[in-house]
Amino acid sequence: MSKxxxxxxxxxxxxxxxxxxxxxxxxxxxxxxxxxxKDKNREAFVEMLRHQQERLGKYSHWAPKYLRKCAKKKVKPISSLKDLA
Structure with missing residues (x-):
């Protein structure tokens, strides 16, 4: 599994x-x-980015596209993204 x-x-x-x-x-x-x-640092960064997107607004398009990217690379996405697809 990749990072x-x-x-x-x-x-x-x-x-x-x-x-x-x-x-x-x-x-x-x-x-x-x-x-x-380290993968745990990358996951924490993506989590931080989700909070940033919520604060900034106008990023509802991001999660579905990122989930597709994770699936294509055969990487399990962070758990907080699964509810957003």
Whole structure:
């Protein structure tokens, strides 16, 4: 089984006060995620990102796309995402 994939859903347009309109990450957060090696750290990052998306709003499209990405890579998604699909 591979590591938790990046929360990026290949939109990469930073139009919401520096946050991507696809996944809500900032450029600094994208760089940080790439540096995370342990899967538990990556899962915690995705969980943090979900809370950020809730706070910012307008990210209901993200969870279904990310779940498809996890399924394609044969990675079990974090449990808090299963209820959002």
């Amino acid at each position: 938790t994939p990046s929360p990026c859903i290949d939109v990469c347009k930073f139009k919401r006060e520096g946050h991507c309109i696809g996944c809500s990450m900032t450029k600094a957060q994208k760089s940080l995620f790439k540096e995370l090696k």
